[in-house]
Amino acid sequence: MNAAGIQDLGFGIRAGLCGLCVLLAPQSREWPVTFVDVADRAGLREPSIYGGVDRKRFIIETNGAGVAFVDYDNDGWIDALVLNGTRLKDNARENQTYPPGKAPTARLYRNNRDGTFTDVTARAGLTASGWASSVCAGDYDNDGALDLFVTSFGQNVLYRNRGDGRFEDVTARAGLPVGGTRWGSGCTFVDYDRDGRADLFVANYLRFDLQSAPEIGNGPNCVWKGVPVNCGPKGLPTDTNLLFHNNGDGTFTDVSARSGIARVTGRYAMTATAADMDGDGWLDIYIACDSTASILYRNNHDGTFTDTAVESGVAYSENGAPQAGMGLAVGDFNGDGLLDLFKTHFADDIPALYRNLGKGLFDETAAAAGLGVLNRYVEWGAGMPDLDNDGRPDVVYVTGNVYPEVEAVLKQYPHRGPRIVFRNLNGSRFEDVTARSGPGATAAHSSRGAAFGDFDNDGDVDVLVFNMNEPPSLLRNDYAGPNHWISVKLEGTTSNRAALGAAVRVTAGGRTQAQTVLSQSSYYSHDDLRLHFGLGEATVADKIQITWPSGREETLSGVAAGRVVSIKEGASRK
């Protein structure tokens, strides 16, 4: 995250950005999307504490955390979860202490179905405090209630959803690691062996010892553009990742070694996501890695994985240089029915857009697609939502620098940045429409996680954003246009009940687009499990094809637009 992942052609000359690419783009039409931050009026008011506000001494203060749009009470209205961190004591190497019951914890807000939320944290029992990183959701016990896994610098926690509005910490009971201090980063529930039960993948960022960590400016990796800053990640030791097999009885078994997951070393692993990236019917795991090659764990169909990121073309930049991967999005930007990847990076670099060529091969096309026009911001949570329902997924990512000290010297690297919105023009090129996307997009915050979903069930995709040392943002999409949409909610029977990893292809108006059900994406965050498809002028989805994680294929035809379609595996109904 700290490293400037500059594109380098290998002989010390940095490749530039594609600033004029936009001139080659098709003429932009009117942009009907306006984001308004309604967090305060909706009742999402609790600030997320995360390290120092204007000065960050150590890297643990910088990364922030994720958020989730999760329908924890199964009422058809997504609720909002916002993780929380803590702070160090002034001039000390220990966490701030708080009076009993006052320590910052994750906040769970129940959707009141009227545009507002109620803080139900206390009743929900999400009581852990500390340096939370990410959240992933899945129904590991297949009881119909979404469970949560929260990673931290410290203790990761598995929260079982009891189905009565409360969660219980079952980490120890489930056989997951308890005690010790590792830096859990990304996570994802993933049924890698297709037994119908969600297994659990957990990434670790790096090994960090607060007591021995160097102070600001105190080492070769502690200066950025001449400004002394917190040190790392370069120079800090890496860690390995973890995979836990779901035993089907509420417990997990650590299979990190025998699955080959732990064999991949030397990476600063961040956000994780699980999807079938090579179309072979088995779920793979992709990890955005900071300052090192990203990882694509290809599923070998026998309980083991092989990292194929380099040969697949998703490890590096277009020129083969490591980048500071933080957030990622999965979507089908060019409407070819294949899942593409989008990855966010550090300032002075551009994001990556890996176009899926099929058969597990990708081509990095961010600059050519017009996504290379901005490089002042550190980029974090990202998504490919179809904001204007025109049938072409757009790109959104949130920003915020990790060095608050820098902007006083270098105004071009602001601590707080906008939410960047790129409109998908024609399935191959994008246009920066941030300035035209309303006050919610242009407002400056130091943001990290972002979750995408339709919280007000009005037929467009909204965004929940984690802000460092501020309350979250709830960006309501006030789309004003004639386009139609359809949303698909899946329930597995043979497959895991939350249908994580299911791929859905919707054909409408002669165009096909793909999405997949994800346990984690963006930056350390979890999206609405309902897959939202814009249909443009089409009022009917001609075809909805589902590839379930079990391998079963199902197709629905002639489904009317403008509604959420619930589909149960093996018993399709409209």
Add this chain to the structure above:
Amino acid sequence: MTATAFLLWAAALHAQPPVAPRPAAATVPAVLADARKLIDAGQPSAAIDKLRALDDRANPLVAELLGVAYYHANDAPRAIAELTPIVQRLEPGSLERNEAVQVLGLSHFLAGHLAESIPYLEEIRPLMPDDMKLAYALGMAYAQTRQPAKARESFARTFRLAPDSAAAHLLTGQMMNRLELEDLAEAELTHAIRMDPKLPEAHYVLAQIAIFRSRFDEALTLLRSELAINPAHAMALYRIGDVYSQQLQWDAAIAALQQSLWINPYFSGPYILLGKAYSKTNQPAAAEDMLRKAIAYDPNNKSAHYLLAQLLQQTGRSEEAKREFAIAEKLQDVR
């Protein structure tokens, strides 16, 4: 040892009866002389062992040489730890003190403590006015602590230029650009051009920054200005090809890259970009040819290997691709 600890240690020494004979006065100088010889012979670890075996570690001369030995053993933090407590106890103007100051300055510099390195390097510079390495280190420290005027003065000294000359501004701009301090680099380069509009290279370096910042029109203007000063500037033509590549203007890119290669056929950059251009325009055979030429001229270029591997992979030659990916990965590890 802190000053307080040293005083306590000294008091304790006076209070104790002389139960163990202290080493003969000649022993320490002899060990110091031996250790010095080992350092000079490129064996700092052996010198460290010898010095650490002495039980006269409080002797500032021992600590001084131990710090020097650690520095030569590439252990800057330990050099700093040894030298910092004793540097003020060494006799001003003595060889040992001057050496300690120099090594402390360089050790802080190597450890990335740039601000801390400056007072030591400044103190020693008048004694070594012709030492290029020292002037370079000081220049880099000034640059990275954003003190451009002082950096320019040091770089001018390093490269034997007049500090206020256009050449010194150019050179400082180049160094600032190398350090990714683009804002400072632009100021220096603009000043250089103002002083001497025909100064070679200044427009070119400015163009590099403009490309990095997506200011492509400006970059093209600057590169053409550079070519007006030096029509045989192969790198300027190469960067024009780069700009056109990024604008997906493949024909214009290919023309500029070809021109660059006609002037200098030994630089791998244009071959790599030509490889990309041909690959993007569905000419895989020509792309492969260019990328293999790039590798022939620059076998350790990871981008060339990576792009060739991707091309091979995408054209179904998986085994060959695997070999190229492996080479690219190996080069990644090296760098």
